[in-house]
Amino acid sequence: MKKIALVSGASSGMGRCMVTEIADRFPSLDEIWVTARREEKLKSLAEEFPGRIRIFPGNLRKQEVIDSIVSALKEEEAKICILVNAAGFGKIGPEGTISARDTSGMIEVNCIALTVLTEAVLPYLHRKCRILNFASAAAFLPQPEFAVYAATKAYVLSYSLALGRELKRRGATVTAICPGPVTDTEFFSIAEEKQSIAAYKKAFVVSQEQVVRQAIEDAFAGKTVSVCGLPMKGFRAMTKILPWDLILNYYN
Template sequence: MLHLMEANGFSLEKCRAVITGASSGLGAEFARQLAPRAEVLVLVARRAEALEGVKRELPERLKVLTCVSDLAKDSGIRNVFEFLEANGVKPNLLINNAGMGDYGSFMSSAEEKTRTQLDLNVTGLTMLTHGMLTRMDRPGGIINVSSLASTLPMPELAVYAASKAYVTSFSEALAVELAPRGITVSCVCPGPTPTNFSKTAKREDGGDTNREGQGLLRIPPQQVVGEALRALEEGRACVFPGLGVSIAGRLFRLVPRRFLRWMLKRRMAKE
């Protein structure tokens, strides 16, 4: 009988972690949950004051460093590597949490916001991971934050969903490629989660997207992070946190794409 085994898990004990998008939401929650077990946390985000606020929540015994960087820019990615070198930190865990969305039609989207979304969600995550691999101690771990949206073509959230489909596929490929090199990769695909995501995804004119049915899939950040960390420890390449999201993720992956498009057309017609 054939047994399909995932990679060995990554131990979080005394980890030295780099967490992106750490100023709020899931990034801040990753810091809180890792704090009792970590040796060093490097918190990365654009907002210095918010990073310092998260740092103040963490135990004083823990070494916490804050790195202000914009990961949508090449200079921001280089800044992270220079910061680690200057502070003598050799990480063994990378949590790629930074990301953004944009509610509304693609045709009416602002060119600058669309480009920034791709630069952060796809290019920034990819190049930060690439550079970190040569600087990471073994055994090592990587958690990439994707989304349930990665399983769907999503009108009025098209670029975000497509960028997260990239993150999921990229993560699953790396999970196979890096396992023999002592690096465990896990991808977490949460559904609707109460964070600042919706606030930043809304457009300046207040434009929003249809959120009908999201309440059934909503879970707190604490659960998302807890399940993501367990997945890494257990060596699972992909996790959909929460029962409802887990069922939806499997269903969306199995349903024929033609049927999904039909359902989405009906949903849009109601609007």
């Protein structure tokens, strides 16, 4: 039986960072399977870890790439020990400024693709599989001017918590990763096309390595939610204690 990790969104940012951390920390894994649209970036990642990476280039808004991963799992009789769903994007902007393509794209990539890929590979999970889903601190509270993105991440958090309960019977776990703003990824160059994030949010940035390392530790400790840094932990606590209407009156 081949033991593998599967990482979506592996061509840049935290997905790519996940691949390098997993490669270093889990030498006993036979391969790390990676997917994203940009094939060249996946190839250069594969060159960094010769013989350990298998690439599945493709757009997760289409079913083909998911089908090709499932066929390969079947053919290779592979078991997934670590599944990371990192593919995702957001667009910041007030109502009416985000294109229909980007609006549906956020829902398709962040919610539908994450769910369809996860459900498709469930039969191939190792008994003690760790699933790490990138949600966001935006999942904790509705975000005016980042409304659709935050709603997609609230979905990821809810789905992850429920799936984690179901998989507990088998010994597998699901961890929703909920960072605030993260540096050194391509996220904001895509998100800030129409509008920048509120300046005060930039005061809480953390590095992608911090988020990824903490997420791996939290996942292997069986935590259902991974939040990096005290400010975001405080933010999460606040959203559990105070009425959302009250927070939103002061928030933006």
